[in-house]
Amino acid sequence: MAEAGTYLYAIAQDLGHALPAGVTGVADAPVRAITHEGLVAYVSPVPLDEFGEEPLRRSLEDLDWVGDTARAHHRVVEAVAEEAPTAPVRLVTVYTGEEQVRDLLRRRHDDFAAVLAHVTGRREWGVKAYAAPAAADSPVAGESAAESGKPGTAYLQRRRASLRNREDAWRQAAERAEHIHATLAATSVASHRHRPQDPELSGREDPMVLNGAYLVDEDHAEEFAAAVDGLRGQGIDLELTGPWAPYSFTVLDLGTTGREMSDDT
Template sequence: MAETGTYLYAIAQDVGHPLPEEVAGVTGAPVRAITHEGLAAYVSPVPLEEFGEEPLRRFLEDLDWVGGTARAHDRVVEAVAKEAPTAPVRLVTVYSSEDQVRDLLRRRHDDLAEVLDHVTGCREWGVKAYAKPSEEAPRAEEAPEETDSPGTAYLKRRRASLRGREDAWRLAARRAEDIHTTLASISVACHRHRPQDPRLSGREETMLLNGAYLVAEDRREEFVAAVDALRGEEIEIQLTGPWAPYSFTSVDLGPTRAETLDAP
């Protein structure tokens, strides 16, 4: 029989009932809860010939494998988050046995409980703001005159275009700051991620804001309405969510052991 490890998806408050049967793990195996004093760790068995430390290094170079694993991981996390306050665990966190997971719940019980208390009744929303391209008319003081030579006229138009674009960027950056400040005031907590490179975002426009906001469910409609009210001509806003609170449940699970791998 092939050796197996224990894949950990999330830690949540124990609600006393299992996930729906149709929720399957990264290899299609059933997901079960390991419980300890009000906490539940959601796990499934995985073959170490695929998820062991050495073979995993090879699989992590396969983008199709990583993408499929990430989607399955997220499906489990979202299913757990619908049932109880949840702390998602990093992708591909594998322990050698369920006993190690039980030991984790015992050792880090108070820290984990505190994190879950913080996100109780809340969900994460993502807000991205992009600068819209702007073609500014030349400023009056820089507009070419009839007496200008062709070269001088070109330089004036060029300077006016650059200044117009700089003004547009500054305006868009100020709007992004205003958006973040407004949404943060409605949120329990917020976090600004680094703007994504266009190659990752899939958009040509520059990303000015990549924010995550932990919003209480009773302020959900207020938050969404605020996003809509902040939309404008000079900046485009993209709203995603609600999600499990990935950005607000970072917990150090302790030093990894030889048989435990936290993927980067």
């Protein structure tokens, strides 16, 4: 039988809640809790011939494997977050055994307690903003006169006009994204701007100009959603997602003890 490691999903306040029946972790492994002085770490066993340091490098090149692992990871984290304030751990954080996780809870107890206090009663919302594509062929002043001259000159003028239109559209979209982020940041406890996703990840052809995360008090969720609705339009399409566990606001450096490994995928 392959040697097993311990996969860590999240640290939460120990409120005595059990995970809902049927929630399984990576590779459908059972999830168990490790407790220490008001904290609880949620873990499951994983085979080190797949999650050990060397095989993991190969596994991370397999997008299907990464996708399955990420879905299982987030399934556990969201189930935990429904029950208690939660600090999700980065994807694919693996220890050689549960004793290392217990040691982590002992060593970093105050750090975890402070992070969990910050997110108590709050959830993360995501807002993505997409810019409508610029109309490359929109008419500009003087174009009809240019077309009466030499064809080559007319083409160059149309080309320059198209580039100016695109530059103007990008500048306006960027300014609009700054305004949207500032407005939503003012209505949330904390905010974070992630790097915009390219079309392969977003699944949309329109360029993403904002990929924001916002930590919002649970009793202000409707107010936040209303603020998003009030910012729609003006050449920008907004996408609101959530509420989620506070992934963007609970990042802690867990160090490199033992075989701990992590990935930003």
